[in-house]
Amino acid sequence: MNSTRQAIKDRVKAGLDVVIELLDARLPGSSGNPLLAALTTGRPALKILNKQDLADPSQTAAWLAHYNAQPHTRAIPLDAGDKAPARALIKACRELAPNRGDLAKPLRVLICGIPNVGKSTLINTLVGKRAAKTGDEPGITKIEQKIVLENGFYLFDTPGMLWPRIAIEQSGYHLAASGAIGRNAFDEAEVALELIHVLKRRYPDALQQRYGLAELGDEETVLEAIGLKRGAKVRGGGVQMHKAAEALLIDYRQGLLGRITLETPDEMTAWRQAAADE
Numbered sequence: 001m002n003s004t005r006q007a008i009k010d011r012v013k014a015g016l017d018v019v020i021e022l023l024d025a026r027l028p029g030s031s032g033n034p035l036l037a038a039l040t041t042g043r044p045a046l047k048i049l050n051k052q053d054l055a056d057p058s059q060t061a062a063w064l065a066h067y068n069a070q071p072h073t074r075a076i077p078l079d080a081g082d083k084a085p086a087r088a089l090i091k092a093c094r095e096l097a098p099n100r101g102d103l104a105k106p107l108r109v110l111i112c113g114i115p116n117v118g119k120s121t122l123i124n125t126l127v128g129k130r131a132a133k134t135g136d137e138p139g140i141t142k143i144e145q146k147i148v149l150e151n152g153f154y155l156f157d158t159p160g161m162l163w164p165r166i167a168i169e170q171s172g173y174h175l176a177a178s179g180a181i182g183r184n185a186f187d188e189a190e191v192a193l194e195l196i197h198v199l200k201r202r203y204p205d206a207l208q209q210r211y212g213l214a215e216l217g218d219e220e221t222v223l224e225a226i227g228l229k230r231g232a233k234v235r236g237g238g239v240q241m242h243k244a245a246e247a248l249l250i251d252y253r254q255g256l257l258g259r260i261t262l263e264t265p266d267e268m269t270a271w272r273q274a275a276a277d278e
């Protein structure tokens with residue numbers, strides 16, 4: 001963690017023109033890191049809403065508007081594996097730093113994102129081959145990687161991960177539901193119940209259609225019903241709730257419930273405010 005922070009500070013010192021933060025379009029606020037802005041003070045920011053193919057298009061539009069209204073900030077949606085939109089990233093960076101981008105004054109771009117957000121996929125797409133190191137192997141020191149995307153356009157990949165301090169309870173649930181947090185670090189049933197809570201409120205049809213539910217009861221009843229449909233029964237008629245939870249989370253992560261965004265910009269602002277007031 002500290003080495004990542006140091007690597008970002010070193011990059012700022014060595015020269016940095018644009019900071020790309022890769023966000024998960026299904027949970028843009030929760031997958032972002034406020035610390036990054038503090039470390040890269042004043043540098044123009046490009047927010048990439050990745051995995052937009054899994055997110056609700058109307059919510060993605062709302063999040064793009066939210067970020068684009070911020071000073072020195074641009075936001076674009078992306079599927080990291082899709083070649084053409086990846087080129088949009090280069091264009092957006094050039095617009096954010098119009099005075100840089102030739103060999104004498106190269107455009108120096110730092111790319112950051114939480115684990116599993118699609119950074120390796122995006123870099124591989126941009127360079128057209130498997131250039132980025134994937135996974136993070138403990139104990140292996142990784143130095144900053146410089147990737148020349150075009151003449152005068154350098155992309156710097158940070159070693160390790162800069163994890164946000166999860167001060168907002170809902171963000172913890174959303175990160176866990178999305179697959180960003182290792183599965184042993186949270187209670188799957190608890191996360192599934194929170195996911196059902198969001199789905200019931202915002203995407204009830206998706207929940208009903210996917211699991212053939214005529215009506216939606218409380219969260220536990222829904223999870224039980226999902227378990228019954230997905231073969232998580234125990235002898236005697238009960239349901240293995242953790243198996244039901246696992247089935248729901250896998251379906252959500254694979255997009256089998258449809259395009260679903262877990263949070264809105266207004267909600268995130270209110271949660272941040274409440275956390276700051278505590």
Ligand code: G4P
Pocket residue numbers: 050051052053054078079080081113114115116117118119120121122134135
């Ligand atoms: P990271 O370097 O940020 O840790 O993430 P990585 O690129 O390894 O991507 C994590 C997972 O997210 C991968 O799936 C990858 O395919 C998927 N992914 C990345 N970008 C997108 C996107 O825009 N849309 C969708 N739908 N998925 C995306 P995986 O199941 O872990 O591996 P695999 O499917 O590549 O085998």
